[in-house]
Amino acid sequence: QKEVEQNSGPLSVPEGAIASLNCTYSDRGSQSFFWYRQYSGKSPELIMSIYSNGDKEDGRFTAQLNKASQYVSLLIRDSQPSDSATYLCAVNTNAGKSTFGDGTTLTVKP
Amino acid sequence: ETGVTQTPRHLVMGMTNKKSLKCEQHLGHNAMYWYKQSAKKPLELMFVYNFKEQTENNSVPSRFSPECPNSSHLFLHLHTLQPEDSALYLCASSQGDSRAVTEAFFGQGTRLTVV
Numbered sequence: 585q586k587e588v589e590q591n592s593g594p595l596s597v598p599e600g601a602i603a604s605l606n607c608t609y610s611d612r613g614s615q616s617f618f619w620y621r622q623y624s625g626k627s628p629e630l631i632m633s634i635y636s637n638g639d640k641e642d643g644r645f646t647a648q649l650n651k652a653s654q655y656v657s658l659l660i661r662d663s664q665p666s667d668s669a670t671y672l673c674a675v676n677t678n679a680g681k682s683t684f685g686d687g688t689t690l691t692v693k694p
Numbered sequence: 695e696t697g698v699t700q701t702p703r704h705l706v707m708g709m710t711n712k713k714s715l716k717c718e719q720h721l722g723h724n725a726m727y728w729y730k731q732s733a734k735k736p737l738e739l740m741f742v743y744n745f746k747e748q749t750e751n752n753s754v755p756s757r758f759s760p761e762c763p764n765s766s767h768l769f770l771h772l773h774t775l776q777p778e779d780s781a782l783y784l785c786a787s788s789q790g791d792s793r794a795v796t797e798a799f800f801g802q803g804t805r806l807t808v809v
Contacts, residue, residue, distance in 0.1 A: 618797050627784055627800040628737075672737070674798070682727070682788065682798050686736035 585610055588675050590685035599694050603660040607673030607685055616676035617656045621669045628672055663692040700785050700801035715770040715804050717785030726768040729784040775808045
């Protein structure tokens with residue numbers, strides 16, 4: 585079992601729709617959870633961080649964390665073509681490192 | 695200077711060459727990382743340094759040799775590489791220790807081509 589698993593892509597949504605990206609992790613002791621966006625040929629950039637159960641909203645982005653289910657998700661409302669990228673879920677374990685998922689590629693079609 | 699800076703941005707080297715990648719962070723972080731990202735593949739963690747001490751080496755071949763002289767600088771020395779080592783090499787830094795690590799900030803990467 586991978587330490588961090590993301591739903592396999594690619595994911596395609598029409599412009600204006602909600603894009604839902606999912607991630608599960610195996611280490612129950614994980615404390616910090618992050619979503620990164622990576623455009624083709626570029627380095628990952630942090631878009632959301634979440635540390636406690638529940639929802640965290642930032643503009644069009646909402647991160648959801650459920651530690652009991654070991655599940656973290658990212659919702660993108662009113663998706664735009666500029667949101668087309670690969671989204672990486674990262675989990676920081678008590679071992680002191682960031683473990684990344686394989687990423688989900690999102691395409692938003694105009 | 696801001697964030698995490700990597701040099702060079704692009705590097706083409708022969709299989710018998712020796713070169714080094716440099717990473718510098720201006721964020722006051724104590725942890726630095728090297729990642730490899732091959733085309734259409736996920737990020738692979740290579741090395742982790744925390745307070746200049748190597749805390750992780752993910753079975754990386756010895757032709758890759760990291761060096762961390764202080765918490766702000768990280769090098770990756772390359773020698774006798776293979777064509778399959780061609781990839782985007784990303785440096786990142788974060789703050790924290792074994793109990794909690796904050797988000798990672800990435801440099802722009804070095805696009806390496808081995809010919």
